[in-house]
Amino acid sequence: MPEISKNKEVGAICPECKIGRLVIKTGRYGNFTACSNFPNCKYIVKEERAKPVDTGEICDSCNVGHMLIRDGKFGKFKACSNYPRCKNTKKITADRKSPA
Numbered sequence: 440m441p442e443i444s445k446n447k448e449v450g451a452i453c454p455e456c457k458i459g460r461l462v463i464k465t466g467r468y469g470n471f472t473a474c475s476n477f478p479n480c481k482y483i484v485k486e487e488r489a490k491p492v493d494t495g496e497i498c499d500s501c502n503v504g505h506m507l508i509r510d511g512k513f514g515k516f517k518a519c520s521n522y523p524r525c526k527n528t529k530k531i532t533a534d535r536k537s538p539a
Contacts, residue, residue, distance in 0.1 A: 446475070456480035493520070500527035 449461040449472060459476025469488075474480040491507035494517065498504040504521030508531070519525040 448475075453480055453482050455482040491518075491520075498525060498527050501525035 446462040446464050449463060451461045453459040453461055453474040453476060456474060456476050456479065459474040459480050459482075461472050462475050463470055464473050470486045472484040472486075474482040489510050491509045494506045494508060496506040496517075498506055498519040498521060501519060501521050501524070504519040504525055504527075506517045506527075506529070507520050508515055509518050515531050517529040517531060519527040
């Protein structure tokens with residue numbers, strides 16, 4: 440049975456060891472680019488995280504912070520900008536029109 444590879448090749452040669460190829464791997468904290476010559480070469484580049492987007496809503500829990508749209512493990516959600524003092528979060532629900 441052939442081995443299943445979850446790594447996608449970037450198509451570039453590793454700038455550190457000049458032997459391995461760069462591949463996109465998935466780790467516990469998200470995607471990252473690494474050398475295929477691991478463990479001999481430990482070159483990695485972490486993916487940049489998306490910046491939170493301010494919704495303009497005032498937090499209804501603390502009345503100080505603004506609600507930000509953040510990316511989490513289970514998708515997008517709203518969270519107070521006053522974190523860690525305020526831990527208010529809300530699910531983002533899709534506005535669906537009922538069938539007429």
